[in-house]
Amino acid sequence: MTSTTLTPSFDEQYVATRKVATVGRVEISDVTKSYGANTVLRDVSLAIEPGQVVALIGPSGSGKSTLLRAINHLETVDRGSVTVDGQYIGYERRGDTLHELREAEILRRRTQVGLVFQNFNLFPHLTAIENIIEAPVAHKRLTRPDARALAEGLLARVGLADKADHYPRQLSGGQQQRVAIARALALSPKVLLFDEPTSALDPELVGEVLDVIRGLARDGTTLVIVTHEIGFAREVADRIVFLDHGEIVEQGTPGQVLRNARHRRTRDFLAKVL
Numbered sequence: 050m051t052s053t054t055l056t057p058s059f060d061e062q063y064v065a066t067r068k069v070a071t072v073g074r075v076e077i078s079d080v081t082k083s084y085g086a087n088t089v090l091r092d093v094s095l096a097i098e099p100g101q102v103v104a105l106i107g108p109s110g111s112g113k114s115t116l117l118r119a120i121n122h123l124e125t126v127d128r129g130s131v132t133v134d135g136q137y138i139g140y141e142r143r144g145d146t147l148h149e150l151r152e153a154e155i156l157r158r159r160t161q162v163g164l165v166f167q168n169f170n171l172f173p174h175l176t177a178i179e180n181i182i183e184a185p186v187a188h189k190r191l192t193r194p195d196a197r198a199l200a201e202g203l204l205a206r207v208g209l210a211d212k213a214d215h216y217p218r219q220l221s222g223g224q225q226q227r228v229a230i231a232r233a234l235a236l237s238p239k240v241l242l243f244d245e246p247t248s249a250l251d252p253e254l255v256g257e258v259l260d261v262i263r264g265l266a267r268d269g270t271t272l273v274i275v276t277h278e279i280g281f282a283r284e285v286a287d288r289i290v291f292l293d294h295g296e297i298v299e300q301g302t303p304g305q306v307l308r309n310a311r312h313r314r315t316r317d318f319l320a321k322v323l
């Protein structure tokens with residue numbers, strides 16, 4: 050009898066180096082959302098396991114950002130629900146019905162889910178380190194000295210220890226985005242959402258932000274990334290979800306979706322972007 054040693058694919062080797070996560074399970078159940086007559090999400094269901102990295106891809110206007118924002122209740126939905134480790138961010142269940150929580154409680158629960166925007170959203174009048182300090186002081190009741198120590202560690206983690214006292218205008222786009230990621234991490238979120246984190250960057254600055262995201266994936270953070278960077282999605286994601294007209298048309302490993310798409314809509318989209 051002969052035996053064959055299978056060489057693990059790049060994807061398998063990459064996933065094998067990742068830490069095992071136990072928190073950060075996201076469950077999206079039958080989510081439907083309309084703006085007036087425009088239905089932008091239709092019965093979307095998706096379960097994301099702790100530590101999984103999911104890339105959401107799809108044409109402009111397909112509902113990717115809306116779905117991302119529904120995860121941390123920045124967007125309310127018309128039907129369906131989203132939970133993180135079994136907890137609603139915006140609601141509590143009483144009997145058979147969901148009741149929206151008060152703003153203060155929503156903000157408290159939302160700290161479990163960080164969101165990094167395309168345009169960084171840093172406060173221009175605060176330095177890099179001050180931008181990071183504010184969030185844990187406001188939302189985690191950390192003292193300023195403790196928040197500063199945390200922020201210094203996070204700046205080092207994103208490779209910006211020497212830029213702590215720079216204002217956003219003194220930083221490149223890639224550096225600003227790394228400060229925004231450090232700020233999101235300051236609340237120790239279970240899940241990090243990225244809305245096209247590299248699309249506002251000059252091409253030569255994209256790599257440094259992608260490196261930070263790769264590091265987060267290795268550390269076992271649950272990541273949901275809306276991206277037009279199909280190459281990056283292929284490399285970092287465990288699962289690619291293709292959304293079109295508010296529906297999940299297809300999902301699977303990068304190999305399944307990008308090389309062997311089953312649906313014509315997926316193939317047509319990929320033919321345009323690849």
Ligand SMILES: Nc1ncnc2c1ncn2[C@@H]1O[C@H](COP(=O)(O)OP(=O)(O)OP(=O)(O)O)[C@@H](O)[C@H]1O
Binds near residue numbers: 110112116
């Ligand atoms: N606040 C809003 N009010 C009305 N319509 C909205 C609002 N936000 C989004 N939409 C509409 O919802 C649809 C989905 O938008 P969404 O931003 O989720 O798509 P997307 O896939 O992220 O697009 P893109 O790749 O261009 O960012 C679009 O038709 C958009 O015009």
